[in-house]
Amino acid sequence: MLQMRSRAIALLVILWVLPVGLLTGGTWSSQVDRTLSDSRFDAEESQQIRQIFTRADEEHLPVDPLVLRLNEGIAKGIGPTLLRDALDTHADAYRKTREIVRLELGDEEADRLFATATVWDRTVTLYREGVGEQQLGALLDMFSKQRSADKWNNYRYGGGLLMALQQWGLESATALSIIESLSRSAIAGEEYRGILDLLNTGIAQRIPPQEMAQRIIRSAPKSRTMHALGRMVR
């Protein structure tokens, strides 16, 4: 009797959850349909764009960032061919970075990284901004070794710092060495951007960037905060 009642409850729950799931699980699909119907694209063009989303969903790629790009593209009045190419390129970036991450970290750790959308998004941004596969692999490797529970969040900040340092004009190898030393420190990821301030203050004090970088690389692993690191290198 008890067993029959439990089965009935389970069946009711499934019958209740399933329609709700059908209604909400197709969210990207309804969003894409709504956006395309509001656009001036013809049926064939809309179908080609829709196929990108369908394929991404089947391959378990994040679809929400693609929906965002679709909405932005339509709002900016971008033509169907350009928009399709842009969405294809972005989806390819997710495929490619997934390969790189799995190769570098193995499936289990890679799945932990992919579980946080913002971390995968940052990896794609790094890849699309021109960070090479080797550099990306090195970045993943150094933060995978970090013992902090926030290591993939710190990786996100480390990646942002890498782009900023390269934009500022620091050589890639030196920039990576700085980030590697930060990954071995107890400094919180949110503080990583303070490295630019140290480099700029160094210039004001006539400490060449390469020299300041070496000071940071030597002293960062001993520092708990960016403020403490600053006291040691200036």
Place this chain on the structure above:
Amino acid sequence: MHTSKLSILMFCMVFVIALPLYSGQTGAFIGVSGDYRYADDPLLETHAGRVDLHGNVDHRMLLGDTGFLAVSLFGEAAYAVEDADFSDYLEASLRNSWLLGPNTLEFSLGARQSFGGYDGSEPFFIPSWAAEFRFDRGFRSLNPFVTYEGYVDDSGIYNGVRAGFVHMPAVEFRYGLSVGGTVEVVENADRPDLLGSVMGSVDGLSGYFLNWSVQADATYRDSTDAAAEGFSGNLLGTVRIAPSRSFQIQVTPSLHWTYLIAGNTWDVGMETALRSDFTATDHLFWYVETVGTMDRLESGSPHPWSVRVSSGVDLVW
């Protein structure tokens, strides 16, 4: 006294020159600069020009896993064009830090000296010293600190203590607050002057390439000299934009004020500096700076003002 000052300076110079023999890193730069000042101020010459040669040597080394030592020596020789007059300036400093768990204990010694006078002053020798203990409870925690510092000049001996904290609730924003007390033993005074001060600061980052700060302090002086008793303070702001390693620009407005109780008099002045640094290579730096000053803002009459433009080149190796 003069011999001991010279001995101290020579010791510093020999020590710094011998530093490359020790492990660690040695850095040095030498530079030249020139400046021109135009002043509408009865206390200053209308036109004044100056050229100078300056240099700096420093050495830093880690002491095991928990210590750090930095020593530096800066010198400048300047020539004032209008007066056909030379002046000199030397500054030596030593800083020693130790990590005690996550906290830091730091000692520093310093000395500033001019044999022939500098920037309108008489010859001077000013040794200084300080000790500081900083708690580091981590990012986003309240981090207290306590500092003791002192110095000696021709007027007397100064010893002060300051206690406060620094808090960084977010990487884009940090603030600090401290209170301090100083005892100034002045020659020929019945008793020491006593000073109490409060200091506050806020600073932060905006993106990766812009940082800013604001500092304010206020001090009360209790003195047997009625003409010196009163309040004083400063307000200083800084904004620096550095989009690349080859260029940065910094603006620094500041305000200083004094109120003397006996005469019920105010003295308010302001200064704004605009400085650009250009890094041609990792070893060649060029800078241009413009500083505007205006004094006696508390009065309604025309305010004395001056503008100084300077430019210099530094070679680093």
